[in-house]
Amino acid sequence: MRTRIFGAIAAAIFASLFVAFLYVRSPDTDPHAMRAKYGAAPSQFVDLGDGLTLHLRDTGPRDAPVLLLLHGMNDSLFAWEPWAQRLDARYRVIRMDLPGHGLTGASPTRGYGPIAMAKVIERLRARLGVARMVVAGNSMGGGVAWHYALLHPQRVRALVLIDSVGQPGPADDGASLVMRIVQTPGLRDLALQITPRSMIADGLRGAFHDPAKVSAAMIDRSWELLRYPGNRRAMLDRFALPADVATPAELARLTMPVLILWGSDDQMIPVASAHWLQSHIPGSRLILYPATGHAVMEERPDQSAADVDRFVTGLPAG
Helix, strand or coil: HHHHHHHHHHHHHHHHHHHHHHHHCCCCCCCHHHHHHCCCCCCCEEEEEEEEEEEEEEEEEECCCCCEEECCCCCCCCHHHHHHHCCCCCEEEEEEECEECCCCCCCCCCCCCCCCCHHHHHHHHHHCCCCCCCEEEEEEHHHHHHHHHHHHHHHEEEEEEECCCCCCCCHHHHHHHHHHHHHHHHHHHHHCCCCCHHHHHHHHHHCCCCCEEEEHHHHHHHHHHCCCCCHHHHHHHHCCCCCCCCCCCHHHHHHHEEEEEEECCCCCHHHHHHHHHHHHHHEEEEECCCEEEEEEEHHHHHHHHHHHHHHHHHCCCC
16 A cells, blocks of 8 residues: 555656646757748858758858858857848858857757867858958857967958957856756756746846847747757757867967957956957957947947958958
8 A cells, every 4th residue: 555655646746747847848949940930031051061051141242351250159140130230231241150059050070169160160161262251259159260260370361359268267156067967967858958938038138238138039039049959959068068268379379460349347258358368369459348248249239340340441451
């Protein structure tokens, strides 16, 4: 009798947990619906071979100077729409969903480190037939940008780093928690199934000095694209990677013109990192935006796009 009672209690607990799981579970989005919703013109899908197809937008005059824009972690090419709207009359603006993000989805090799991403950038550059370009990156994309510039300096006219990774820093308690989740099989499996919209909303608002600038449409898009098949597993793979840290010797090799843009109230990568990068990149110029967070190009689109336009216009010919 006692065994039967305990069995009934266990079954009831399991049923309750299962119902709770179904309630909070956020399944993958449908890829066809997502492409229809977010992949219309001017989007295109470029097959780079080996199972990798990049979602990108390539706008502006074909013979204009090229701006290649690289988004941050768990973001997408839509982060650059404010710049594209302001700059693609004068520039050829290329932005993409990096592997493991947006409508590009998972990398077939699960290569999400900055070197792997830089290799994808070079494959795309060769495919598009672009000789040289100004490469700009935000946050994680900034790390991909300076890695690409180190690997292919002859292809980079100039570099724009926006609230970029690179400075060595102390261990972060939040990152340690994520690492524990990533390394625990049961928790990792749950993280692939449970992604509340409220968590995405909090993360986006934390990237802005003024959270009121984060719209419901921005939250919905980020939430849906993170749940694009393969992207959540890619996110966990990225969290398992070591921090993307630059050495002074590496930064000293960035001899092309470098512009650093930073939000003075960035809560994700502090402004001290901007000064550290500037101190180690020869001849680099720093612009700080007051009352601005981590996403300068979205929170200060007019001013930051104008600053980039002046910077590129002042580059040496050719």
